[in-house]
Amino acid sequence: MAQAEDIVRIGLLGAGNVGAQVARTLVEERELISARVGTPVKLIGVAVRDPEAPRDWKIPGELLTTDAEALVDEADLIVELIGGYEPAGALIERALRRGAAVVTGNKALLATRGAELDAIAAETGAVLRYEASVGGAIPILRPIEESLSGDRITKVMGIVNGTTNYILDQMDTTGAAFGDALAEAQKLGYAEADPTADVEGHDAAAKAAILGTLAFHAPFTLDEVYCEGISQVTADDIEAAAASGYVIKLLAIAEKHDDGAVLRVHPTLLPRTHPLASVRGAFNAVFVVAENAGELMFYGQGAGGKPTSSAIMGDVVATARRLRASVAETPTVPAGAHLPALPIERATTQYYIDMQVADREGVIAEIAQVLADHHVSIESMRQPGSVSVEGEVESGESLGAQVQIVTHLALEKDLDATVKQLKSLDVVKSVTSVLRVEVEK
Numbered sequence: 001m002a003q004a005e006d007i008v009r010i011g012l013l014g015a016g017n018v019g020a021q022v023a024r025t026l027v028e029e030r031e032l033i034s035a036r037v038g039t040p041v042k043l044i045g046v047a048v049r050d051p052e053a054p055r056d057w058k059i060p061g062e063l064l065t066t067d068a069e070a071l072v073d074e075a076d077l078i079v080e081l082i083g084g085y086e087p088a089g090a091l092i093e094r095a096l097r098r099g100a101a102v103v104t105g106n107k108a109l110l111a112t113r114g115a116e117l118d119a120i121a122a123e124t125g126a127v128l129r130y131e132a133s134v135g136g137a138i139p140i141l142r143p144i145e146e147s148l149s150g151d152r153i154t155k156v157m158g159i160v161n162g163t164t165n166y167i168l169d170q171m172d173t174t175g176a177a178f179g180d181a182l183a184e185a186q187k188l189g190y191a192e193a194d195p196t197a198d199v200e201g202h203d204a205a206a207k208a209a210i211l212g213t214l215a216f217h218a219p220f221t222l223d224e225v226y227c228e229g230i231s232q233v234t235a236d237d238i239e240a241a242a243a244s245g246y247v248i249k250l251l252a253i254a255e256k257h258d259d260g261a262v263l264r265v266h267p268t269l270l271p272r273t274h275p276l277a278s279v280r281g282a283f284n285a286v287f288v289v290a291e292n293a294g295e296l297m298f299y300g301q302g303a304g305g306k307p308t309s310s311a312i313m314g315d316v317v318a319t320a321r322r323l324r325a326s327v328a329e330t331p332t333v334p335a336g337a338h339l340p341a342l343p344i345e346r347a348t349t350q351y352y353i354d355m356q357v358a359d360r361e362g363v364i365a366e367i368a369q370v371l372a373d374h375h376v377s378i379e380s381m382r383q384p385g386s387v388s389v390e391g392e393v394e395s396g397e398s399l400g401a402q403v404q405i406v407t408h409l410a411l412e413k414d415l416d417a418t419v420k421q422l423k424s425l426d427v428v429k430s431v432t433s434v435l436r437v438e439v440e441k
């Protein structure tokens with residue numbers, strides 16, 4: 001596309017939370033960005049759905065258009081910030097097919113059609129970059145793709161959704177109600193257009209698929225990620241966790257095994273001393289473990305218009321430099337690469353089990369035996385004291401007691417079988433919650 005000393009013509013699709021900030025930077029900081037690229041850059045148009053809509057930054061009227069396709073056909077570099085599958089997917093494909101570069105933050109699309117879009121880009125020699133899609137402002141994809149390209153990554157684990165971290169943090173620290181905390185996260189520009197994607201873990205799962213793909217050099221898709229969101233996490237769970245010295249976080253984990261990889265997203269208990277436990281508000285943090293590098297931690301603002309625009313602009317500068325230099329890129333995921341996604345039953349982690357049990361002798365021994373029978377060993381056990389069951393208690397009936405167990409590392413398959421058998425015991429009235437625990441990084 002652009003030749004040396006040419007102007008790099010940039011087309012922006014979407015001017016919402018992130019897009020408006022990107023437009024502002026491209027207009028107000030045009031000289032700086034051009035100097036960083038080494039070639040003049042120019043924002044030639046901003047495709048929007050409604051030119052009259054109020055925005056966080058007022059875009060000059062002459063840049064606004066509702067004809068996204070025409071803009072795609074004219075620009076050297078397209079920044080896609082509409083989000084969702086369509087029309088974003090078709091517009092990105094259209095740009096790549098004509099060899100134009102694309103910068104996007106669209107994790108939902110990348111986690112479903114990433115390999116296909118990469119293949120189109122490879123075919124036409126177009127550049128496709130998406131640093132903003134994971135961890136907002138945090139430089140995480142480029143370090144994985146470039147800085148760690150001479151090492152073997154074995155695990156990536158982190159807090160990658162700002163909205164849910166904000167909600168859990170507010171519930172934990174201020175006792176805010178779930179709905180109020182979500183409304184605030186939406187107001188602050190952290191949430192997806194449909195916040196179900198955040199709350200049910202789909203956004204984090206898309207990010208897990210992207211992280212796994214780049215870390216393990218093989219394609220993984222959203223539907224290969226085991227996913228549990230935070231809608232089942234109650235204020236009682238958070239309180240019980242706090243009483244035992246834990247905090248609940250939604251973690252995304254991609255773990256390499258000899259014969260594949262387990263990718264999973266679920267609420268997780270972390271000891272308050274764990275580095276990820278202190279990640280507050282909409283901040284994100286990602287641990288990367290590599291054979292030679294050991295443990296690395298990346299931390300920063302994971303959501304919000306301005307922070308995310310920083311990652312978009314980094315990709316814009318890097319891409320515009322590439323257009324100018326016309327250097328071919330070696331793909332991070334080689335054509336034909338394949339690594340099986342393993343089922344959640346293959347995951348190994350620690351577990352927290354909270355139960356209401358009969359308050360009588362021998363109960364603990366009976367429970368311990370069930371765990372032992374399934375090769376699940378106990379790290380710690382608490383009995384926060386007898387608690388009353390709700391409603392009327394007839395005289396002579398036992399009140400029941402609470403038992404909280406944290407296991408050592410166990411296989412998910414064994415844990416499932418353990419919980420199933422515990423539920424069938426007469427002495428176990430109910431298993432109130434089962435949560436995975438990460439004690440180690």
Ligand SMILES: NC(=O)c1ccc[n+]([C@@H]2O[C@H](COP(=O)([O-])OP(=O)(O)OC[C@H]3O[C@@H](n4cnc5c(N)ncnc54)[C@H](O)[C@@H]3O)[C@@H](O)[C@H]2O)c1
Pocket residue numbers: 013014015016017018019047048049050068080081082083084087105106107108132133136189190191192193302303304305308
């Ligand atoms: N907000 C964040 O913190 C954040 C962080 C990282 C990545 N992202 C991703 O960036 C993208 C944009 O996020 P956002 O928060 O800015 O979303 P947003 O909903 O605020 O903005 C999207 C904009 O696109 C517009 N739009 C919809 N259809 C259009 C069309 N056909 N043509 C032109 N414009 C159209 C909408 O009117 C809206 O203004 C999404 O893919 C999101 O997942 C967002």
Ligand SMILES: N[C@@H](CCO)C(=O)O
Pocket residue numbers: 133134135136160161162163164190191192198203302303304
């Ligand atoms: N909705 C996303 C935006 C950042 O990708 C989040 O809350 O993390």
Ligand code: NA
Pocket residue numbers: 131132133134135136137138139140141311
């Ligand atoms: Na990022």
